[in-house]
Amino acid sequence: MVELAICSSNFTDQLALLSFKSSINFDPNNVLSNWTQETDFCGWVGVLCSRRRQRVTGLILRSMGLQGTISSHVGNLSFLRVLDLRNNSFHGHLTNEIGRLLRLRLLVLAENNLTGTIPPSFGNATSLKIIALARNYICGRIPTELAQLPKLQIISLSDNYLTGPIPSGLFNILSLSYLLLDANQLNGQLQAFPNNSLQFLDLRFNELSGPIPLLVATNFLISHNKFTEIPLALCNVSSIKILDLSHNSLSGVIPQCLGNFSNVLSVLDLRMNDFHGSIPTSFVEGNKLRSIDLNGNQLEGKVPRSLATCRHLEVLDFGNNNINDTFPYWLETLPELQVLVFQSNKFHGPMGSSKTQLPFPKLRILDLSHNEFSGFLPTTYFKHFKAMTIINETVGLRYMGESYYHDSVTIMIKGLEIELPGILTIFTTIDLSHNKFSGEIPNVIGKLYALRLLNLSHNNLVGNIPSSLGNLCSLESLDLSSNQLSGKIPSQLTSLTFLAVLNFSENHLEGHIPRGNQFETFDNSSYNGNLALCGFPLSKECEDNKTQLHPTPMLHKEDDPTFACGFCWKVVQIGYGCGMVLGLVMGYIMFLIGKPKWFVRIAEGEQQKKGKRSHKGGNRNGGRRK
Incomplete structure (x- = not known):
């Protein structure tokens, strides 16, 4: 039986x-x-x-x-x-x-x-x-x-069409470690939850509102909602590793206590809220902060010197605030700093010269645009931007950040401000545009061989365009518009075969426009306002009416881009390709319009996910993912 x-x-x-x-x-x-x-x-x-x-x-x-x-x-x-x-x-x-x-x-x-x-x-x-x-x-x-x-x-x-409030009983499950409800249409207010075992709480990209309840999750990600206030009890929580409150409706003053328990805190992301007042000054010795992003608030005052204690800091983004200060040169001693963004504030005065032997040793992204900096361009810093001089083909397409959190940055491409959902480890940019810098463009910029975006537009720069810029073999965007530059466009720039964006407009350039490679793809808008320029693509012909020949310029060995870059052609072979970073930017624009899920997964480092369901994101909430 x-x-x-x-x-x-x-x-x-x-x-x-x-x-x-x-x-x-x-x-x-x-x-x-x-x-x-x-x-x-x-x-x-x-x-x-x-x-x-x-x-x-x-x-x-x-x-x-x-x-x-x-x-x-x-x-x-x-x-x-x-x-x-x-x-x-x-x-x-x-x-x-x-x-x-x-x-x-x-x-x-x-x-x-x-x-x-x-x-x-x-x-x-x-x-x-x-x-x-x-x-x-x-x-x-x-x-x-x-x-x-x-x-x-x-x-x-995650990533469904769930609606309604989150059942409060879920937070009472004592064994619960991961609660991932991001990218839905959940609404209502959160209740306080006593669960002490919760490691990850991800509620990003929903429609939750009201005050933030008592936080007990080690990794707390609630960006892109409608939360209105931070709880006073936050100062009593000392176990938070990632605190992502960005893209909400939070107001008031940022609690000073956020610097006090930063011996555990790794990510502090408060960007795109409505905070005012000063930046917390209480960052303590031995803190573990890796990323601080306060972009898009109404913060005032100066950059706190206590940030010099953040020895693990990789990302510092204070862009789009009302900070009134001179350049905080003491940040140059931070050994791990890779991203420094002060765009659209009230910084002023000259940047001065370096106070240390090796300033900013790992800096890859520098954005000081839309401020009131004056004086000469920071030649001393350009000489020591080591991370911008080495093309590392072994890095690959990786993104900065944690397993569930990726750092983001806003860049300007052709006048369009775009928030990238992830920062590629090979992405390098210098944007000093819309300031009051004067003097000439230093030749030493031509040694930043890994540089991909260079924007010095809307300043008071004079003199010639350095021919050494032809050595920037990774460069994809070059904007020198709205300055007082003169002389001819160096023919060496035709060797920039990755170049996808070029803007020399509103200067005093003269003579033939070089021909060849990427220069065959740029239209009139790249040269407008230079009355003495002639040749393709302008309708104004040059006086000799002859096709300009461009033999390879004679360069010293140390100025030879193939020598300096070492493996530019290897980079091409392994698929970085012409305009690789800009290609991802354009893909992100498509993401904003159609929100295909395949790009979401790339942006979140999940390239192994299948792309066959890319059509599913077409009618989802705007900007579903970071």
Whole structure:
């Protein structure tokens, strides 16, 4: 009788699996070819069985390209512990029968085309530890019944169409470590949550509002919502590693205490809010701060000198505020600083000369645009920007930041201000535009071989364009417009084969416009306002009316771009390509317009995710992801 019972149970599992197979209408890799009655189902692809009873305990068919619906008969696999069908093309509603699987621990159906709502019956599967339904089309409310799951550790419902408030009971699950609800349409206010085990709380890109409740998550990401105030109790929390409150409606003064517990805090992101007053001055010795972003507020006063204690700091962004100060030269001693942004403030005076032997040793992005800096360009700094002189082909396309958080930066391309959702580790730029710099452009800039964007426009610069700029073999954008530059355009610039944007307009340049390579692609707008220029693409012909020849200029070995760059051609071969960074920028513009998910995944460092569902983001909330 026992043998008959076991045989009957096994037959039930076999039928359930065959019903599951019958609901699949496309199997491009033929992975289910051995799912036949003539073979032992415990040997079928993707099926795991218990040793003693030979019952199905796992159904794992991730990333197989399967298309179809999820049969309700999976509810008959009563010994099932793991159901993992992620990254396929399953569609249709989530079946209620999953709630019958009382032994089920990992329910992973992420990255499919599932629709409908989350069945309340899921709350009956009390052994569940992981629910991962991210990147589907699931709508409706989050069932309050999920709070009945006492062993739940991970809830991942990101990138769906969920609405309504977040059930407060979820925060009372003592075992919960990850609550990922970003990129939905959730609304309402958050309740205070006492959970001390929560490591990651990601509520970004929703419509949540009201005050921020007491924070108890190690990584707290709630950007792109409508929160209005920071709780006073924040100063009593000392375990936060990532605090991302950006793109909300927060106002008032930034609490000074944020510098006091920075021995743990790594990321402080408060950009695009309505904070006023001064920047906190209480950054303590030994802090772990890696990124401070206060861009887009109404902060005043000066840059606090206590920032010199932030020895791990990589990103410092105070752009778009009302800071009134001279250049804080003491920041040059920070050994890890890579991004320094002071754009659109009230900085003034000359930058002066370096006070240290090796200033800004790792700086890759310097944006001081739209201020009132004066005097000569900072030649001393240009000489020591070591990170801008070395092209490192081993770095690859990586983004700065943590596993769930990526630093961002706003750049200006052709007059368009664009917030990039991630900072590529190969991205380098100097933007000193819209200031009062005078004097000549120093030749030493030509040694910044890794530089990709250079913008010195809207200043009072005079003299010739240095021919040494022809050595900037990685340069993709060059803007020298609206200055007092004179002389001829150096023919050496035609060697800049990555150049995608060029603007020499509104100067006093004269003579032939060089021909060849990228210079064949620029139109009149690149040269407007230079009355003495002639030749293609202008309608004004040069007096000799002859095609200008451009032999390769004679350069000293140390000025030879192929010598200086070392492996420029290797860079081309490994696929960085002409205008690579600008290509990503243009892709991001497409993201703003159409919001395709494939770009979202690249921007968040998830290139391995499939691109076939890129159409899904077409009508989502504007700017869904950072």
